[in-house]
Amino acid sequence: MIDVARKERNYVDADYSVWSWFLTTDHKRVAILYLISITVFFMLGGAAAVLFRLELMTPQPDFVIPETYNKLFTLHGILMVFFYLIPSIPAVLGNFLLPLMIGAKDVAFPKLNLASWYVYMVGGVLTVAAIVFGGVDTGWTFYTPYSSTYGNSAVLLAGLGVFVVGFSSILTGINFLATIHTMRAPGLTWFRLPLFVWAHYATSLIIILGTPVVSITVLLVAVERLFGVGIFDPTLGGDPLLFQHLFWFYSHPAVYIMILPSMGVISEIIACFARKKVFGYHFIAFSSLAIALLGFLVWGHHMYVSGQSMYAGFVFSFLTMLVGVPSAIKVFNWTATLYKGQVSWTTPMMYALGFIGLFTIGGLTGLFLATLGIDVHVHDTYFVVAHFHYIMVGGASMGYLGGLHFWWPKMTGKMYPETWGRFSAIVVFVGFNLTFFPQFLLGYMGMPRRYHMYPEEFQVLNVMSTAGASIMGVGYLLPLGYLLWSLWYGKNATSNPWDARGLEWTIESPPTPHNFHEKPVVTTEVYDYDPEQPLPPPSERVVSPAESETETVQ
Amino acid sequence: MLGEFRLWPRAASTVAEKVDTLYLFEVAVTVFFTILICALVIGMGVIYRKGSRAARANPPTSKWLEAIWATVPLVLVMVMFAWGAAVFYEIKTVPDGAMKIDVVGKQWMWKLQHANGKREINELHVPVGRPVVLRMISDDVIHDFYVPAFRVKQDVVPGRYSQLWFEATEPGTYHLFCAEYCGTEHAQMIGKVVVMEERAFAEWLSGTSSDDPPAVAGEKLFERMRCGTCHKQGPGGRGPSLVGIAGKPVPLKGGGSVLADANYIRESIVRPQARIVAGYQPLMPAYPQLTTEELNQLVAYIESLGAPGDGDAGRSDTGPSTPVEDATPPDENEAPSTEGENE
Numbered sequence: 014m015i016d017v018a019r020k021e022r023n024y025v026d027a028d029y030s031v032w033s034w035f036l037t038t039d040h041k042r043v044a045i046l047y048l049i050s051i052t053v054f055f056m057l058g059g060a061a062a063v064l065f066r067l068e069l070m071t072p073q074p075d076f077v078i079p080e081t082y083n084k085l086f087t088l089h090g091i092l093m094v095f096f097y098l099i100p101s102i103p104a105v106l107g108n109f110l111l112p113l114m115i116g117a118k119d120v121a122f123p124k125l126n127l128a129s130w131y132v133y134m135v136g137g138v139l140t141v142a143a144i145v146f147g148g149v150d151t152g153w154t155f156y157t158p159y160s161s162t163y164g165n166s167a168v169l170l171a172g173l174g175v176f177v178v179g180f181s182s183i184l185t186g187i188n189f190l191a192t193i194h195t196m197r198a199p200g201l202t203w204f205r206l207p208l209f210v211w212a213h214y215a216t217s218l219i220i221i222l223g224t225p226v227v228s229i230t231v232l233l234v235a236v237e238r239l240f241g242v243g244i245f246d247p248t249l250g251g252d253p254l255l256f257q258h259l260f261w262f263y264s265h266p267a268v269y270i271m272i273l274p275s276m277g278v279i280s281e282i283i284a285c286f287a288r289k290k291v292f293g294y295h296f297i298a299f300s301s302l303a304i305a306l307l308g309f310l311v312w313g314h315h316m317y318v319s320g321q322s323m324y325a326g327f328v329f330s331f332l333t334m335l336v337g338v339p340s341a342i343k344v345f346n347w348t349a350t351l352y353k354g355q356v357s358w359t360t361p362m363m364y365a366l367g368f369i370g371l372f373t374i375g376g377l378t379g380l381f382l383a384t385l386g387i388d389v390h391v392h393d394t395y396f397v398v399a400h401f402h403y404i405m406v407g408g409a410s411m412g413y414l415g416g417l418h419f420w421w422p423k424m425t426g427k428m429y430p431e432t433w434g435r436f437s438a439i440v441v442f443v444g445f446n447l448t449f450f451p452q453f454l455l456g457y458m459g460m461p462r463r464y465h466m467y468p469e470e471f472q473v474l475n476v477m478s479t480a481g482a483s484i485m486g487v488g489y490l491l492p493l494g495y496l497l498w499s500l501w502y503g504k505n506a507t508s509n510p511w512d513a514r515g516l517e518w519t520i521e522s523p524p525t526p527h528n529f530h531e532k533p534v535v536t537t538e539v540y541d542y543d544p545e546q547p548l549p550p551p552s553e554r555v556v557s558p559a560e561s562e563t564e565t566v567q
Numbered sequence: 568m569l570g571e572f573r574l575w576p577r578a579a580s581t582v583a584e585k586v587d588t589l590y591l592f593e594v595a596v597t598v599f600f601t602i603l604i605c606a607l608v609i610g611m612g613v614i615y616r617k618g619s620r621a622a623r624a625n626p627p628t629s630k631w632l633e634a635i636w637a638t639v640p641l642v643l644v645m646v647m648f649a650w651g652a653a654v655f656y657e658i659k660t661v662p663d664g665a666m667k668i669d670v671v672g673k674q675w676m677w678k679l680q681h682a683n684g685k686r687e688i689n690e691l692h693v694p695v696g697r698p699v700v701l702r703m704i705s706d707d708v709i710h711d712f713y714v715p716a717f718r719v720k721q722d723v724v725p726g727r728y729s730q731l732w733f734e735a736t737e738p739g740t741y742h743l744f745c746a747e748y749c750g751t752e753h754a755q756m757i758g759k760v761v762v763m764e765e766r767a768f769a770e771w772l773s774g775t776s777s778d779d780p781p782a783v784a785g786e787k788l789f790e791r792m793r794c795g796t797c798h799k800q801g802p803g804g805r806g807p808s809l810v811g812i813a814g815k816p817v818p819l820k821g822g823g824s825v826l827a828d829a830n831y832i833r834e835s836i837v838r839p840q841a842r843i844v845a846g847y848q849p850l851m852p853a854y855p856q857l858t859t860e861e862l863n864q865l866v867a868y869i870e871s872l873g874a875p876g877d878g879d880a881g882r883s884d885t886g887p888s889t890p891v892e893d894a895t896p897p898d899e900n901e902a903p904s905t906e907g908e909n910e
Contacts, residue, residue, distance in 0.1 A: 074754075079751050079752060079754070080751055083750075083751060083753075150750070150751070152748050156708075156709060156747075156748065158707075158708055158709070158725060159708040159709070159748070159749060159750060162708075163674070163707060163708050163750060164750070246725075247724075247725045247726025247727070248725070248726070248855075250838065252726075253709055253724055253725065253726070254724065287615070289626070292629055293629045293632075293633050296629070296633050317655075318711065318720050318721055318722055319709075319722045319724075320721075320722050320724050320727065320729045323655070323656070323659045326652075326655060327652050327655075330648055330651060330652060330655075331648050334644035334645065334647060334648045335644070337640060337644045338637060338640050338641050338644065341636065341637075341640035342633065342636060342637055342640075344604060345632075345636040346629075346633075348604055348607045348608055348611070349627075349629075349632065351607075351608065351611040351612060351615060352611055352615065352626060352627070353615060353621070353622070353623045353624075353626040354611075354615050354623075355615065355616075355617045355618065355623075356611065356612045356615050356616050356617060357616075357617045358612065358616070366608050366612065369604060369608055370601070370604065370605050370608065373600060373601050373604045373605075374597070374601055377593075377596065377597040377600060377601065378597065380593060380596075380597075380644060380647055381590070381593050381597075383644075383647070383648075383651075384589065384593065384647050384648070384650070384651030385651040385652050385654065385655030386585070386586055386589050386650070386651040386652070386653070386654025386655045386657075386658065387586060387589055387590050387593065387651060387654075388651075389586075389655065389658055389718065389719055389720060390586055390590075390715070390718040390719070390720070392720060392746070393711060393713070393720070393746040393747060393748075394746070454574055457575075457576065457590070458573070458574070458575070458576045458715065459576050459713070459715025459716075459742065459744065461713065461744045461745070461746045461754075462748075463748040463753060463754075464753065464754035465754050466754045466755070467754065468742065470571055470572050470573060472572075473572055544623050544626065545623050545624075547617045547618045548617055
């Protein structure tokens with residue numbers, strides 16, 4: 014058995030031809046395709062952020078002209094939201110790991126999975142084309158009637174890009190739901206599923222229910238721009254607020270599309286490096302579903318000052334507050350998992366613990382924005398910018414990086430340098446806080462967002478923010494460097510370098526094209542860690558396939 | 568005063584301190600829980616670090632702990648909701664007798680007009696200690712009238728009126744920002760709100776101005792466009808009489824009724840066919856050629872026809888507040904509104 018496993022080539026070495034990648038239906042290779050393309054879009058979006066943060070160093074518009082500034086923040090928003098945050102964890106880690114975690118050979122619809130990547134790339138190319146052909150200056154929110162009637166930039170092309178990329182999410186969501194429902198290994202009951210799988214299940218539900226709405230909305234903007242049909246423009250008899258309702262009906266749940274998978278990653282990492290089952294497993298699993306459901310009922314909290322009725326404001330504020338409860342439960346549960354555990358401060362764990370701190374601040378400041386009386390003042394100011402970056406970067410991105418480190422040995426068969434990993438986690442954490450904490454103060458001071466110039470009294474805090482952004486930029490470049498380095502020079506990874514539980518750790522690193530040699534049968538509970546036993550030193554962490562079989566196969 | 572470095576915004580309206588108190592409460596909650604969570608994470612991460620001697624036996628079960636940390640946040644967020652809603656209610660409820668000012672937002676400037684006809688651009692002079700209500704509309708895209716020192720903002724939407732009220736408490740000069748992204752020069756759609764002592768303000772207001780009050784200008788326009796041919800003062804016209812309709816419910820053709828607020832009056836000029844008054848034929852042509860300001864003037868005139876006799880008086884500064892529906896989309900005007908409750 015061992016010999017057979019050793020002789021078989023892993024999924025990377027199985028075929029070196031270019032077409033074996035571009036025509037692959039292997040979920041692991043699709044994940045790698047996504048990993049590369051998402052990294053490219055992330056760097057483009059990050060570069061835009063660097064440029065406008067430089068502009069904001071001084072109150073005067075001296076580095077770029079206003080049009081350029083507006084196109085930069087629009088580009089940053091569109092790329093980061095639609096091409097990085099939404100697909101990052103599901104399409105990279107989810108694609109790679111979901112079948113492994115449930116003991117499957119692949120996702121339910123492998124060809125659809127590959128198609129989703131092509132759709133994603135077409136959407137990406139259209140959006141990049143929009144930049145080349147003049148750029149877009151509407152903001153990622155595309156508010157009408159500016160986007161539909163007044164904006165004279167390449168709105169249609171960018172809108173088409175967003176429209177197309179939505180279908181890639183939908184295909185992934187359908188695939189995950191079908192896979193989780195139909196392809197779990199024998200014995201892998203719903204409550205033996207890792208929380209990563211639960212989180213992706215909830216995310217997939219949001220994706221397939223919400224994404225069509227934003228697609229339709231973008232289509233309606235196009236119809237108004239092209240044919241002059243009055244939908245959103247009041248001079249044509251349309252209603253500009255209708256756009257905001259439709260847009261946020263998707264785009265608020267989209268926030269949970271970005272954060273829920275990250276919460277799944279955090280649960281896996283904390284369980285492994287605290288050597289304990291996640292505290293309140295059922296609560297965390299169901300709170301994902303609760304967040305997914307409630308997420309659809311809160312879109313109006315983006316519209317307290319839009320002219321929406323005061324009573325609608327009351328309802329949306331109340332419902333938004335309720336989302337705070339399952340989020341709080343998760344944070345307390347992760348924290349409680351550490352109690353009486355065996356905590357190792359590894360790179361993934363540092364990202365995960367950083368996530369808890371930043372998500373706590375991001376979540377609590379979300380309550381300020383849900384509070385009607387406060388939101389009137391801080392709406393559309395830097396307070397909002399700071400809040401959602403604490404959730405999106407401090408939450409979603411920290412989870413993505415933590416997960417990437419955690420499963421890097423599984424994905425590539427290589428170990429990254431641990432010291433560099435911890436160092437980068439600290440640099441990202443410090444740089445992040447320096448960038449975005451001053452923005453809370455700026456926001457309460459009243460500095461509106463999307464200003465390329467501002468009154469002088471806001472300069473000190475803006476300089477701090479820009480300084481932080483440069484540190485954070487370095488923090489993001491470090492993993493790019495040492496993870497690439499590890500592909501050639503890293504130590505070979507064993508099948509289970511963290512002595513972690515879960516089916517993905519019972520197979521080789523990197524896995525063979527068909528993952529499992531025999532169909533695994535699950536007899537143990539999820540997160541079957543022993544808190545009395547610390548994580549063994551690396552030299553003793555080799556789990557041979559034969560051993561792992563006794564754990565999982567009868 | 569503008570331009571000096573500070574970490575806390577100036578508070579210069581009646582609601583500012585209430586917003587600040589609520590804000591500080593939530594800051595306290597945030598600081599408490601952030602420190603609690605960080606202390607627990609770091610503390611337990613150190614105490615229960617790998618291989619430490621701390622006892623690991625009998626970790627707690629989850630039921631009662633879960634119940635506590637579901638209940639405590641629930642109670643806290645409900646307090647935040649109720650408190651925030653109360654402050655919001657005050658921000659949204661215009662006091663009787665507020666001084667009225669018309670605001671038109673356009674790319675990229677603020678045009679303001681006082682009830683006596685005096686105009687301002689990117690600058691608003693108001694008296695201290697007196698409620699002011701802005702009736703705002705946009706000429707093009709969505710803007711947002713934001714005065715941080717007053718802690719209030721309101722989107723300024725094309726095609727419909729929205730309103731914002733405040734009562735300044737401190738004389739001084741304050742920032743006025745456009746808070747809703749509106750295009751290339753969004754960041755330059757800024758201005759100043761100058762809060763003056765009552766006497767200085769009265770002096771300033773009575774300074775030279777060649778403009779008619781909006782209602783008077785509206786009356787001239789009404790005559791020039793011969794609106795009175797159909798809309799006679801008494802009954803018997805081809806269109807309904809406009810005397811005394813403002814702020815009253817109007818029965819609609821096909822059943823139901825609508826509150827004849829500024830939005831309905833405006834809609835009836837721009838798109839007369841949208842909602843026809845019961846008993847009349849849909850004969851009126853649309854008037855798309857009227858500018859935003861001309862529409863404002865006509866609306867002001869029709870509102871000034873509130874009671875027979877004071878038709879020429881212009882809009883009174885101290886009269887009962889005229890309902891301005893900012894809250895609901897045009898076809899939901901039957902819904903109860905805050906402003907309605909003030910009457």
